[in-house]
Amino acid sequence: MKLADNALGGPVRMLAKPNLGEGFAFALMAAALIVAPLFAYPVFLMKALCFALFACAFNLLIGYVGLLSFGHALFFGWAAYVCAHAAKVWGLTPELAIASGTAVAAVLGAIVGALAIRRQGIYFAMITLALAQMMYFFAVQAPFTHGEDGIQAVPRGRLFGLVDLADQTNMYVMVLVVFLAGFLLIYRIVNSPFGEVLKAIRENETRAVSLGYKTERYKLLAFVLSATFAGLAGATKALVFQLASLTDVDWPMSGEVILMTLVGGLGTLFGPVAGAFFMVTLENYLTTIGQWVFVVQGAIFVVCVLLFRRGIIGELAQFLRIKL
């Protein structure tokens, strides 16, 4: 049984039209997120949104291509660094800073992808982990990252030179727009001919090859896309918190995004979002208990892998008999 067989366990759906369930769910999600700042602390929400996008990006790779990357923090964290540096040192406006961060993530994705795609399954995971760790050590030493201190006091700037992002509401709107746009783009990618080939590769690569598809290229492109969206999430996060630090490139961060996606539901559309919100909320409540956070995370991993493989959204979709 392959990782992340879709929620109904059936064959790949060939239709590309969005179904009613998905559309409704999306509308619900967007509406909830629009009113959320009235009820919850906006900075907390923005954090959850950035991680939700990160998890969606990760899910693109694992859920639809079947490749488990254990080093996604590389793209997330380095995009954060570049964006922070661009905003603080080069004085770029926020949209340009985010764009630079995202671009760097894409380039890194191409390089890492080219190295890692040659292998599959566990080997692929190990390679991504090791390469991410190498870049972590590089981040510790590179002068522009300021090592332990990280890049602090990153100015949020004025979006397009007009909208002052220091205002919490403006910032929230921007982050929400970035998230929804990213989410829709990923949806579009997954439900396109390209996406169908990816799913075919996941189901049976040999057969896809025999049908004439250059699977290596598809996988590489998917990897780069996943890295790019992860970078977008990281760059946005750097502006939200006005900080880019080593935590963003360290391997526990890679572990966190895996956990979020696992809890939410691998291979489902809304799973990563649910998982991200769940984990961020959990961590919020657990800050008072310090290192027990790791134990709880570990326990969630174990429970999910053994008993709860479909994740929150997966189970929900199964229960409602719709595709989410």
Added chain:
Amino acid sequence: MKGLISLAALAVALGCGSAQAQYTDGTIKIGVLNDMSGTYSDLSGQGSVIAARMAVEDFGAAAKGMKVEIIGADHQNKPDVGSNIARTWIDVDKVDVIVDVPTSSVALAVNEIVRDKNKVFLVSGAAASDLTGPKCTPNTIHWTYDTWALANGTGKAIVKTGGDTWFFLTADYAFGHALERDTAAVVEKNGGKVLGRVRHPFPGTDFSSFLLQAQASKAKIIGLANAGSDTINSIKQAAEFGITSGGQNLAALLAFITDVHALGLQTAQGLILTEAWYWDLNDADRAFAKRFAPQYKGIYPTMVHAGVYSAVTHYLKAVEALKSDADGKAVVAKMKEMPTDDKLFGKGTVRADGRKIHPMYLFEVKKPAESKGPWDYYKVRATIPADEAFRPLSEGGCPLVKS
């Protein structure tokens, strides 16, 4: 619980009579932010919360009608976790003052946030001398020690007592570089020579290779420009390779009594280090330690804990005088205006750049035979008077200081 406190506050306020103090939320809320479970948990951790509590008790806050609440949180030595907690504390929990914060990277991040939101930041645990230099703010006071004081204490005093050739073993990250740079400058200024240096990856586990290079240099003093478990490991492995028995001395540029405790006297004997406070210096300190240790799993107070006690005491005095805790800048200005006086650090002052001034001490770790019991680890090698212990005001580069 919250209802009870407000009720109590109301009752107290009513019963207070004439001058009524205006505290935000009716309470003075102190947030102790530090490492509660990692490398620095012993030297700060829950102990700092205990120290803060003792300060509030000794100040007699309840009797004076001041409602003081203390909360603690773990920043896990990560700037993003720390800044998140600080931000949430101030925005949501109405915390008025944040204290402690070891790990300079976190302190620097919290420094910015507290300034932006006009609260008070009393740093006891962190070392970065930038906090009273280019990064100084009107909301922050750096209480206990800093890298300059350590470099000056350890570097200068060692050179003056014959340790004039140095080799540095430096953790290869910003803090390690800064520590090495500051100490090397002091060594050379006092007539010593730096024979060489090697940078080890941070964090490191095995220092044998680097220690061999240090040994080969034949420098009299091997300066350890690292912290936490790196320092402990370096010292342990140096003993293993017979470096200290071979005639070279180790100087730990950032070490605490809890590190010596972790190493044991057998390994740590002869180590030279600088601290701002030690529990066995006088009777008041000893009494404090006897009160503190049973509350904190038998661990004796470190200079960081003492700093928290002293800082909170002075803060409460300032807030009492102002009758308000709302304006961070005003409270800090008051703290700089009033001379400090507490059981642990005695009399002192807070400078315009936010630097608290007191003497520093150069300690040497006792041999096992010289120690009368657990935590009896130090003998005083030199006392650096308060006016020499810290970087001169003019050299800091703090924008608050009119030059």
Added chain:
Amino acid sequence: MFEVLGISSQALFGQLLIGLINGSFYALLSLGLAVIFGMLNIINFTHGAQYMLGAFTAFFLLRYAGMGYWWAIVVAPLVIGLTGIIIERLFLQWLYKLDHLYGLLLTFGLALMFEGTFRNFFGSSGLPYSVPPELQGGRNLGFMFLPNYRAWVVLFSLAVCLATWFVIERTKLGSYLRAATENPTLVRAFGINVPRMITLTYGFGVALAALAGVMAAPIYNVSPQMGSNLIIVVFAVVVIGGMGSIMGAIVTGFGLGIIEGLTKVFFPEASNTVIFIIMAIVLLIRPAGLFGRGA
């Protein structure tokens, strides 16, 4: 004597020897991983935590049971190996039918749990554990002072590695093991209890990790993160050596220790990353690893 790039030959030999010592740990740990992976096709992410548990067990044995190092060398691997068996029976056995990545995720979760729990109780400053009196001191080899304990580490690790290799590659038990890896159904048809072999193999791999932990206790800090710092480097070693190859793990472990040691002399800042750089290069040239069979 002679000089190489500004470093005297004495210093060079000293560093090589130190590299060899570090390599022993890499070899022992990657051996355990290779054995487990070869047999179960699971990447045991918990390996680092089990290494840490071995060191802590040694510490507890000394502190609370008065049992010294020589007891710990035997008892700790047995105890931790037993916990490994429990883990395999409780958790891992349900995952064999699934995608192998689930095994990775599960062991990752277990590693987090172990490390988090120990971090809570023991902070991170580390606990003292001294070199056993029989092995204290050292001898002056002329080019460096070699602590006796470090010499012991190299020799003992080498012995354990070679013994393991011998058992797996040259004995009947080992041949059953290798056969069961390739075709478990067929081997079961011969009447051999394959599930029990799998369980014991996992236990053995874990015991190897715990043994490495005991050996590390006197020289590296006994702290809750000692495993996680090391495990990723060990993964890289295993990838370079070839994931299922026993000899590959041993040779690569020692070899990389030496290379890392040399890097510390000539280019110390890169010593953390050199292993990953080598891994990237090896993957470009030989994707299956130096000794690996293709996959």
